[in-house]
Structures are given as structure tokens and as C-alpha cells.
Amino acid sequence: MLTDLRIDDTRLLQRLDDLACHGAREDGGVSRLALTDADKAGRDQVVAWMRRLGLDVTIDAIGNIHGTRRGRSDGPPVMTGSHIDTVATGGLYDGNLGGLAGLEVIEVLNAARLETTRPVAVGFFTNEEGARFAPDMMGSGVHQGSMDLEACLAAVDVNGATVEAELARIGFAGDTPCGNFRAAAFFELHIEQGPVLEREGITIGAVTGVQGISWTELVLSGQSNHAGTTPMGLRRDPMVPAAQIAVFVRDMSDRLGGSQVGTVGALTASPNLVNVVPASVTMTVDLRNTDEDLLQEAERRLAGHLDRLAADEGVDIETRVLARFEPVTFDPDVIGLVAEVARDLGHDVRRLPSGAGHDAQMLARVCPTGMVFVPSVGGISHNPAEHTDPVDITAGADVLLRTLVQLATIDSEKSES
Ligand SMILES: [Zn+2]
Numbered sequence: 117m118l119t120d121l122r123i124d125d126t127r128l129l130q131r132l133d134d135l136a137c138h139g140a141r142e143d144g145g146v147s148r149l150a151l152t153d154a155d156k157a158g159r160d161q162v163v164a165w166m167r168r169l170g171l172d173v174t175i176d177a178i179g180n181i182h183g184t185r186r187g188r189s190d191g192p193p194v195m196t197g198s199h200i201d202t203v204a205t206g207g208l209y210d211g212n213l214g215g216l217a218g219l220e221v222i223e224v225l226n227a228a229r230l231e232t233t234r235p236v237a238v239g240f241f242t243n244e245e246g247a248r249f250a251p252d253m254m255g256s257g258v259h260q261g262s263m264d265l266e267a268c269l270a271a272v273d274v275n276g277a278t279v280e281a282e283l284a285r286i287g288f289a290g291d292t293p294c295g296n297f298r299a300a301a302f303f304e305l306h307i308e309q310g311p312v313l314e315r316e317g318i319t320i321g322a323v324t325g326v327q328g329i330s331w332t333e334l335v336l337s338g339q340s341n342h343a344g345t346t347p348m349g350l351r352r353d354p355m356v357p358a359a360q361i362a363v364f365v366r367d368m369s370d371r372l373g374g375s376q377v378g379t380v381g382a383l384t385a386s387p388n389l390v391n392v393v394p395a396s397v398t399m400t401v402d403l404r405n406t407d408e409d410l411l412q413e414a415e416r417r418l419a420g421h422l423d424r425l426a427a428d429e430g431v432d433i434e435t436r437v438l439a440r441f442e443p444v445t446f447d448p449d450v451i452g453l454v455a456e457v458a459r460d461l462g463h464d465v466r467r468l469p470s471g472a473g474h475d476a477q478m479l480a481r482v483c484p485t486g487m488v489f490v491p492s493v494g495g496i497s498h499n500p501a502e503h504t505d506p507v508d509i510t511a512g513a514d515v516l517l518r519t520l521v522q523l524a525t526i527d528s529e530k531s532e533s
Contacts, residue, residue, distance in 0.1 A: 119460070121224055123517050125510040128220045132509075135161060135200065135216065136208045145500020146208060150201040150243035150254075151179070151279065156286035158200045162215065162240055169222045171238070175290025177265060178258040179242040179283045182292075185222055187235040187524065194232075194524040195299035195483075196221065196516060197239030198306060198475060199255070203247045207502025209509075213490075214305045215240050217513040221520055232524035234300055241475045242288075248273045251439060256475035258294045260482050265294055301523045302479035303450065304487045305516040307504050309472050311495025318466045319511045320458040321489030322451050326470045326477040327375065327404040328411045328443035334361065334422070338431040340387070340395035351393055355385060357425040357433070358397040364421050365401055372414055375406040375469060406443050406469045444477040450486030450523075457518045458488075463511050472497075488515050 138161065139147045139154030148154040162181060166173045171183030184193055198214025218238035225236065241259065246252025249271040257263030269280035283289040308314075313321050336354035362380040369378035379402040385394040401418060405411035419435075426433045451467065458465040468489070470477075476487045490512035493503040 118521060121228060121517060121521065123217070123220045123224055123510065123513040125506060125513070127223065128217060128509065128513055129506055131165070131216045131219065132208055132212060135212055139202065141205075141500055143500045145502070146202050146206045147204050148200065148202045148206065149204060149248040150245065151248065151282035151286055151288075153286070155201055156288070159240070159286070159288060162200065165219055166238070169219060169226060171222065174292040175288055176259065176292040176294045176296065177290060178255050178268060178294050179288040179290060180255045180259055180294070181240040182237055183222075184235050184237040185225065187232045189233055191234055192298055192300040193235035193237035194520055195237040195239055195302045195479070196304060196520055197237070197241065198304055199241045199244030201243055201245050201247070203245050203498050205500060206498060207500055209307045209502055209504050210309065210497055211244055211306070213307060213504070213509065213512070217305045217516050220513055221517045224517055232521070234524045236520060236524050237299065243279070244475055249279050253473055253475055253478050254279070256478035260478045261295050262478065262481060299479065299483045301450065301483055302476060302485045303516065303519055303523060304474060304476040305512050306474060306487055306489060307492045307497060307502070308489040308495070309492050309497035311492070312468055313466065313489060313491035314493060314495060316466060317464070319463040319490065319508055320454070320465045320515055322454040322458065322465055322467045323446060323487035323489055324451055324467050324469050325406060325443060325445040326474060327406050328408055329439060329441045329473060330403040330411060330415055331438035331440070332401045333436045333438050334399050334401065335434045336397045336399070336431050337434070338395065338429070339393070341393045343391040343393055346393060352430040353393045354397040354431045355394050357429045357431055358383060358399055360425060361399065361401070361421070365418070368414065368417050368421075372410060374410060376404070376410060376414055377471070378403050378414065400438065404471065408442050411443065441473065441477070444480045446476070446480060446486045447484035450484050453519055453522060454486055454488050454515060457522070458515050461511070461514055461518065463515070488512055488519070
């Protein structure tokens with residue numbers, strides 16, 4: 117019976133451990149920045165697993181790895197997948213879980229000799245994190261068609277290495293054209309990377325969409341001078357408005373309420389000395405909301421505040437957009453299917469939006485898309501301490517299995533189980 121299908125948790129956990137050997141950190145975490153030697157080793161491992169599973173493996177021009185299991189029809193595949201690149205201080209589960217659970221689904225289908233109507237594909241997308249090359253979600257963005265291949269190949273890291281050269285160096289500059297197929301549906305398993313599911317004691321998150329993201333870099337320029345001899349009333353000190361901006365971002369996000377969050381995560385003064393009024397301060401503002409109108413309202417309020425501060429403090433404030441993604445709403449049918457499948461399997465379910473960006477948000481523009489979240493212990497991610505209980509990993513992978521099987525519409529007559 118299809119309802120008896122279950123993933124093998126020991127096999128999935130072993131794959132997670134095996135992949136974590138590539139780029140392993142001494143503190144137990146993983147550092148596998150996109151297109152490094154560690155990424156190459158991880159990719160080679162993934163391709164070897166795919167071939168052993170009998171998948172048809174392709175590498176496209178941005179280095180995305182796709183493995184496809186045949187269906188009864190030659191139509192577009194139902195697809196799952198994620199990414200195996202990490203931040204420099206990453207953990208074992210972000211991205212890796214989604215891709216490897218996809219391979220586990222293939223294992224189960226193969227073992228049960230189940231023939232699906234549609235092919236089932238597993239994708240490992242290049243540079244989801246954006247930790248080495250900007251922008252993030254590069255592989256899924258190029259695959260889906262909203263990012264330009266040539267521009268992404270020309271992206272450089274801090275040492276001037278290009279994506280194009282690094283793909284060639286590690287042997288993953290593939291000859292398959294990007295976007296050569298369009299999935300019939302896309303469904304991704306991911307850790308929540310936040311505290312909501314754990315706090316509420318819920319195992320399965322049916323993800324409703326992904327927050328919109330607005331990243332801005334601000335450069336505040338004033339007049340650098342002696343900290344002892346310059347009277348307070350004669351200063352043009354960019355640190356003071358910088359501090360006010362950080363407070364404004366917090367208070368404005370509080371006042372807007374709803375899903376609005378705001379963060380000043382980076383700030384550097386120049387020349388950054390104890391006895392010198394700074395010449396300039398460079399800082400970032402990260403604004404997120406699930407509602408595009410409200411996100412634009414937050415951007416407007418910030419811009420208005422910057423204008424007032426520049427006039428009041430006598431400083432110049434230059435702004436530069438670092439990233440801007442509109443909120444994404446996932447397919448209602450897929451969200452409903454996740455909730456139904458999870459309840460059938462006996463799990464508590466909660467609908468929630470994603471606060472982090474994911475490959476699924478790129479795919480959502482071209483096909484029915486959804487995600488399932490499992491709890492992150494302590495809500496911690498992008499950290500070697502990132503952890504998800506094996507029981508929750510198993511639950512999420514079983515939801516992935518059942519949902520994919522439904523989306524690929526199993527032909528039960530061909531089933532030998
Ligand atoms: Zn991720």
C-alpha cells in the first residue's frame with residue numbers, strides 16, 4: 117500500500133553525516149562555500165549517489181545538478197531539492213536535508229518498484245546562500261529564468277574569482293542549457309531556521325510563502341575631526357544618525373507590527389578610532405514582510421527618516437539596494453496537501469511563512485510550489501550548533517515522500533507493494 121511507504125531514517129541520517137565530512141569544521145559544523153573544493157567534494161558525492169540510484173544526471177551551465185527518475189509519461193517532472201552550499205559557519209541541515217531527503221524518496225520508490233505517472237526529479241541548486249557570490253538563490257534563479265546566466269557567471273568573490281572560472285575549475289560547468297525543463301510542481305523540505313515550531317511543540321510546518329526581503333546599504337558621510345578639540349555643536353558626526361537609524365528600524369518594525377521585522381546587522385566606522393569623530397559610517401538595513409504593500413511602507417518610512425536625519429545632522433546619506441525580493445505565496449493546493457498528508461501521518465501541523473529565502477521561492481514563479489518545515493532546536497541556523505531532532509527529520513522526510521508521490525500520481529496497478 118502506498119500509505120505504508122516510509123523513508124529509512126538510518127539511511128537518510130547516514131547520508132547527512134557522510135555529506136557533512138566535506139567541509140567539516142572542528143566545532144562539528146560545516147563550511148562548504150559555493151564552488152570551493154569542499155563544495156566540489158560534496159557535489160561529487162551527490163552525483164555518485166544519484167548514479168547509484170539509477171537517476172538520469174544532468175549538470176547545467178550554472179552548475180545545477182538534476183537527477184531524474186523516469187515516469188510512465190515523458191512529461192515534465194515533479195521536482196524536489198535544495199542546496200548543499202553553506203555559509204562559512206554552517207550546520208549539517210540547512211539545504212542538505214532537502215536534497216538528501218529527495219534522494220531518500222528515490223531510494224524508497226526504487227525499493228518498492230513504484231512507477232509514477234510523472235518523472236520525479238531531485239535538484240541541487242548552485243549558490244543558494246550567496247555567502248561567496250551575490251546574489252543568493254543563483255542556481256534556482258537562473259534555472260527558473262529570472263536571473264541572467266551571463267551576469268551570474270561574471271559574479272566575483274572577494275578575491276576576484278568568477279563563478280564561471282570556479283565552475284570550470286571544479287568540473288561543474290555543465291553543458292545542459294539552464295531551464296531546459298520546467299517542473300510540473302516543486303516541493304522542498306527544509307529546516308525552519310526559526311523558533312516557531314519548537315516553541316509551539318509542532319512537528320510539521322506547512323509553509324504558506326516566503327517573506328519579501330529588502331536589503332539596503334547606507335553610507336553616512338560627515339566631517340572627521342579631533343574628538344577632544346571639536347565642540348559638540350560644531351560637529352557633523354555620522355555615528356549619531358547611524359545609532360538613531362538602528363533604533364528607528366527597531367521601533368518602526370514594532371509599530372508596523374504583523375510580520376514586519378527590521379535589522380541593522382552590519383556597521384563600520386571609518387577611520388574607526390577611539391579619539392576621532394568618524395568621517396563615515398557604512399551600515400546595512402534588512403527589512404522583511406510577507407506583504408509587499410507593507411514592505412514598501414516600511415521602505416518609505418525609512419527613506420523619510422533618512423531625509424530628516426541628513427538635514428538635522430548635517431551629514432550626507434547615500435543608499436544602495438543590495439537585494440530586493442517580493443514576497444512569494446505558495447500554491448494553496450500544495451499547502452493544503454502538505455497539511456493533509458502530515459495529519460494523515462499523525463503529526464501536528466501549523467501553517468507559517470518562511471522568514472528566510474529558499475530555492476522554492478524562485479521555482480514558485482513558474483510552477484505550483486510548496487515547502488515543508490521541520491523544527492530547528494533553539495531556532496538556531498547558519499551556525500555549527502544547528503540541529504533538528506532525528507524524529508522530526510524522519511517526520512518531514514515522510515511528508516516529503518507522500519506529498520511527492522501524490523503530486524507524481526502513482527499508478528497503483530504497477531505497484532508491487
Ligand atoms: Zn537553505
